[in-house]
Amino acid sequence: MIEIRFHGRGGQGAVTAVKILASAIHLEGKFTQAIPMYGTERRGAPVVAFCRIDDKRIRERDLVHEPDIVVVLDPLLNRSVDVTEGLKAGGLVIVNYPGNIKDTGLAGNFKVAAVDATKIALDVIGRPITNTAILGAFAKVTGLVKLESLAEAVNGELPSRIIASNVETMKRAYEATTAPANASGFRKTDVVKRASTQPLISYSRVVSDWRISHPVIDKNACVGCKRCWVYCPETAISLVxxxxxxxxxxxxxxxxxxxxxxxxxxxxEREEV
Ligand code: SF4
Ligand code: SF4
Known part of the structure; x- marks a missing residue:
């Protein structure tokens, strides 16, 4: 049995990714499970989802604690979440990362494959929703599912108006994904977990490490209408x-x-990674 853990942020489609993957695996005649984990997460907050694949019926019902494969939809997530926790020795991490594979900040007795899923998603879909791009990378690196099966599975999981762009995103990521490299000699980024004492209410919670891009205001163009101030869910905007x-x-x-x-x-503008 192959066990997979997806890490992402609310809004990047990690839960949808495991559903698409499980549907595609099912189309290929294997047994599979998609396990979404819903919490109080909101857009930008770290989320996880799980998938199992086997040739025989899967009786396990627990969450995946010791995955064979970890899939990371966000390039900065490993600064605040230990995404490789429990990863089996010799396992595989597929990460959305724009730079040199040695600089992902992931290091250990496993392999790492990378693709700039954010750029591909922005280029094709116009939004940094990285789930289908990372699935294209998954198909390329693991060989556990065919790209054609993923494309077929997308039909049942996404609205019809965005199917073509998401299938194209998968194809581009499939082409762009690098071969896995041994991560034992790479430099590891320290995981800095937020203090549990930090207030959970949005207006006082530091969430800067959730970002993959940040807004920049052109003060000359701003007319002070306060519309951004009204809509910002984190009350991060004020009028000065x-x-x-x-x-x-x-x-x-x-x-x-x-x-x-x-x-x-x-x-x-995209964050420096
Ligand atoms: S929404 Fe209004 S206040 Fe906010 S940046 Fe635009 S013009 Fe300025
Ligand atoms: S300022 Fe508010 S609305 Fe704009 S990106 Fe940041 S959190 Fe979102």
């Missing part, structure tokens, strides 16, 4: 001298302000 200003400690990079600003005064 009639212009919008962002407290980046509380900004999770969701991009809602960018979508809501009617004069185009807010642009999203």
């Amino acid at each position: 001298d009639g212009k919008a200003e962002i407290n980046y400690d509380y900004c999770k990079g969701c991009g809602i302000c960018n979508e809501e600003c009617l004069v185009g005064a807010i642009k999203m």
Whole structure:
């Protein structure tokens, strides 16, 4: 049995990814499970989901604690979440990462494969929803599922208007994914977990490490309408001298302000990784 754990952030589609993967595996005649884990998560918060694949009926019902494969939909997640926790020796990590594979911050007795899923998703879908890109990478690196099966499975899981772009995203990621490299000599990034004493209420919670991109305000274009201030779910925006200003400690990079600003005064820029 192959056990897989997906790590992502709310809004990146980790739960949908395991459903698509399980559907595709089922189409190929194998047994499979998709286990979503819903909590109080919101857009940008770390989330996990699980998948099992086997040639015979799967009786296990627990969450996956010792995965063979870990899939990471966000390039910065391993700074705050130990994504390789419990990964079997000699296992595999497939990570959304734009730079050199040696610099993912993942190191240990396992292999790492990388693809810039965010860029591919932005180029094709226009949004940083990385689930279908990472599935394309999964198909390429593991050989556990065919790209054609994933494309067929997408039909049942996504709205019809976004199927073609997501299938294209999968194909591009499939082509772009690097071969797995042994991570035993790589440099490891320390995982800095947020203190449990930190208040959970949004207006006082530091969420800056959830971001894969951040908003930048053009003060000359801002007309001070407060629309971004009203819509920001983290109350990260204030008006200073009639212009919008962002407290980046509380900004999770969701991009809602960018979508809501009617004069185009807010642009999203990718975080340095
Ligand atoms: S929505 Fe745009 S114009 Fe209005 S305050 Fe925010 S940045 Fe300025
Ligand atoms: S400032 Fe913009 S990107 Fe940041 S949390 Fe608020 S709405 Fe989201």
